[in-house]
Amino acid sequence: MSNPMHINYGRALMSKKSKDMMDHDYDDFDLEMDEIELDGQPLRSAMALDIFLSFMSILAWVWLALMVVGMGIALYITMIGMIPGFEKLADIPDNVITIWTGVKVIGAIIAILVLQELRKISKTLLRGDPFVPRNASRLRRIWMTVAIGEAVRTALMFMVMLYVWKLDDLNFANSWFGDITGLNSGSKEIPLRWEVWSMVLILIVLAQVFRQGAAMREQEKLTV
Amino acid sequence: MAIRVNLDMILLEKKMSLTELAERVGITLANLSILKTGKARAMRFTTLEALCRELECQPADLLIYEPDEDEAE
Structure with a gap:
């Protein structure tokens, strides 16, 4: 009809x-x-996506809890003293490890925020009408969250870098810490992650496209 | 909207309810209400055709142009 x-x-x-x-x-x-x-009928793929996103947000919460515990340990070592069993951390400067765990906590929080928005978008997919203005603003919120989080991360990691660069006698070459933070490479660069920033760019463009698409859909809804 | 859909009058004439018309035309009541209350931005030719068929009228009977400023209705 x-x-x-x-x-x-x-x-x-x-x-x-x-x-x-x-x-x-x-x-x-x-x-x-x-x-x-x-x-x-909601698409099967939409239902699968919804389940997957729920699973991922549980993982993100677990990750956040672990990272908060890690940051707590780092703060404890910094402020009070060594905890037995964590002697391995002794060769890493206190504030470096605190900042680094802080970066991890921020990362987990961003993951949770983004996943929350994604799940709301996924709910509209399940309803069968995803082209709504609210989803456009959700996409905007996602790229803003990622951009702000990445900016904060870059600033914090840069602080760590500056600190490490000043200490000539500090040797991360054989340390696990040097490996996981990427401080081992030794090159003095601002820790910009281009893959993240290009993702932000893509999200900005998509959010704009989506906003226009949602506006068109609104018009279509009022066409009888 | 200066264009109004004159459903009320014709429905009265034909002694037909909005629900009945919706069933006959195959448009949902919600969409028909959008049309009737003047919230619609556009109308498909297929919809117009179905309305004219069921109400036995011409498009000119359905659509009214009122060049006034107040869009109360």
């Missing part, structure tokens, strides 16, 4: 109207776009 999308009333609208009004007028009812429910 002419109408490809089968739209019916949301439950919220139904409750506003008493049953005996059903056959009469709908003059005074206000159409809320978000209350329109589209019935169509």
